[in-house]
Amino acid sequence: MATEGISIGGTPERFYSNTINTPVVNPSSKETQESLKRSFQKYLASEQSSSGPLFIPSKHLAYDEPKHIYTMEEIGYSANNGVSPIAVSEPFRLFSEEAVDIMREEVFNVEAGEEYTYASNIAPKQLRGYAPRHGKFTFNAWKDPETLAIISKIAGIELVPVIDYEIAHINLSVPGDKKELLDCPNDDDDAIVGWHRDSYPFVCVLMMSDTTNMVGGETALKTGTGEIRKVRGPSKGCAVVLQGRYIDHQALKAFGGQERITAVTSFRPKNPHVRDDTVLNTVRPISNLPDLYNQVMEYQLENAEARVRSMLKEVRDSMKAGTTDVKAIKNFLDFEIKALQAVDAEIVEESNVIKGHLPPSCESAKRRKSE
Ligand SMILES: [Fe+2]
Numbered sequence: 001m002a003t004e005g006i007s008i009g010g011t012p013e014r015f016y017s018n019t020i021n022t023p024v025v026n027p028s029s030k031e032t033q034e035s036l037k038r039s040f041q042k043y044l045a046s047e048q049s050s051s052g053p054l055f056i057p058s059k060h061l062a063y064d065e066p067k068h069i070y071t072m073e074e075i076g077y078s079a080n081n082g083v084s085p086i087a088v089s090e091p092f093r094l095f096s097e098e099a100v101d102i103m104r105e106e107v108f109n110v111e112a113g114e115e116y117t118y119a120s121n122i123a124p125k126q127l128r129g130y131a132p133r134h135g136k137f138t139f140n141a142w143k144d145p146e147t148l149a150i151i152s153k154i155a156g157i158e159l160v161p162v163i164d165y166e167i168a169h170i171n172l173s174v175p176g177d178k179k180e181l182l183d184c185p186n187d188d189d190d191a192i193v194g195w196h197r198d199s200y201p202f203v204c205v206l207m208m209s210d211t212t213n214m215v216g217g218e219t220a221l222k223t224g225t226g227e228i229r230k231v232r233g234p235s236k237g238c239a240v241v242l243q244g245r246y247i248d249h250q251a252l253k254a255f256g257g258q259e260r261i262t263a264v265t266s267f268r269p270k271n272p273h274v275r276d277d278t279v280l281n282t283v284r285p286i287s288n289l290p291d292l293y294n295q296v297m298e299y300q301l302e303n304a305e306a307r308v309r310s311m312l313k314e315v316r317d318s319m320k321a322g323t324t325d326v327k328a329i330k331n332f333l334d335f336e337i338k339a340l341q342a343v344d345a346e347i348v349e350e351s352n353v354i355k356g357h358l359p360p361s362c363e364s365a366k367r368r369k370s371e
Contacts, residue, residue, distance in 0.1 A: 053102050055140035060099035062237065063150050066092035070231075075247070076224025082246035083201050083269050083277075086156035088221060089241045091207075091234035094150065099141060100208050100237045106135040107170055107208070107261065118286040120356040127170040129291055138168045142265050151267065154241045155202050159267035162200045162278065163295035165287070169264040170208075195222060198244030199282045200266035205242070207234040208261040217254030221247055245277055272303035273310075276339065280346040285357045289350050300343050304336065 066089040072079050079085040095103075107127060110116055116130040132139035141147060142161055152158045161167050211217070217233030219240065233254065234240050242249065254260055268276060283292065311332045318324050 053137055055137050055144060057144055057146040060096050061146055062093050062096040064093040066090045066154060069154060075221060075229060082243045083274050084155055084157040084243060087243055087247055088231055089154050091232060091238045091240050093237055094206060094239040095237050097237055103138045104208055106138050110134040120286055123171055125172040126286060128286060129165045129288055131167050135168060142167045151204055151241060158270045159202055160270045162266045162268040163299060165291045165295050166266040171262045174259045195248050195250050197248060199279050200268060201245045202267040203242050203244045204239050204265050206239040206263040207236055208263055209236060209259050211235045213258060214254050214256040216252050218252045219249055220252055221249050272306040284348060284353045285355055293347055
């Protein structure tokens with residue numbers, strides 16, 4: 001998920017955990033909704049002039065409810081720890097076989113191009129940011145309102161892809177790839193990536209390979225009491241939803257020698273009033289920074305705009321009534337100051353970002369192992 005290799009390290013639950021901490025499924029502001037609609041319409045307009053199959057929910061979604069969805073409390077965390085009381089789902093069928101095959105074709109078409117290919121000590125081969133330009137079907141599949149309704153229902157909060165750039169981060173490992181069992185060392189030899197929390201609130205990991213002869217590949221979770229619990233890995237067309245920003249977890253190795261391709265899409269709450277603990281430390285080194293920074297700034301500014309408009313209305317209402325709500329003003333200011341400081345910390349000068357550079361937690365694991 002980022003479990004699959006993009007995100008290690010990071011510490012959530014920072015500053016404004018107490019400010020707005022209750023999971024809310026209220027609709028977003030009108031502005032945010034309209035902006036999302038504009039972006040989707042822009043995409044649909046470009047779609048009309050392009051070739052390739054269209055994503056049709058009735059044909060390409062094959063949703064089958066997860067057998068169980070673990071709550072945060074069930075695994076020993078407080079229900080208010082994250083942005084939702086939900087922790088992780090069992091694997092569930094999401095897309096039809098045909099849909100996954102189309103997505104695979106898009107992956108193989110783009111694989112030859114270097115523009116979207118990234119490698120790091122964490123993962124030997126990843127494709128990032130190829131949708132929608134080279135993955136219109138994939139892009140459409142993850143932006144479709146029906147897909148989002150499914151993911152949101154499982155997650156217990158209304159979610160949207162965190163940014164378009166994070167749609168379908170692909171982790172590839174193919175037979176004969178010497179680095180199949182990634183060379184990022186861990187304390188645990190069965191793990192691909194050591195214990196970590198993700199950069200983004202929620203993640204949905206879709207398996208795009210046949211897992212018939214695959215052994216392993218589970219996600220291990222560390223419960224609030226320190227116990228380890230394993231959630232089995234998904235099979236082709238199936239997915240797992242995890243609130244990875246707030247749960248210590250690790251991806252365990254898969255054995256079997258065949259190709260293993262997963263698509264990882266990260267999500268955030270749609271409601272701009274829900275706190276945002278997003279960090280970028282694990283994605284900066286494997287990103288085209290103009291795409292990453294501009295898209296993050298766009299959604300952050302849209303959310304801030306919605307909150308400012310809402311506060312402005314409250315203030316004007318107070319003016320008419322000849323009253324003032326000091327607590328509301330203080331809460332608003334506190335939230336905005338901390339939100340802006342948090343974004344500021346994540347927008348690091350390009351010259352200080354080293355492509356493919358190991359995040360510190362991986363490096364420290366390496367040191368421990370060599371000792
Ligand atoms: Fe992760």
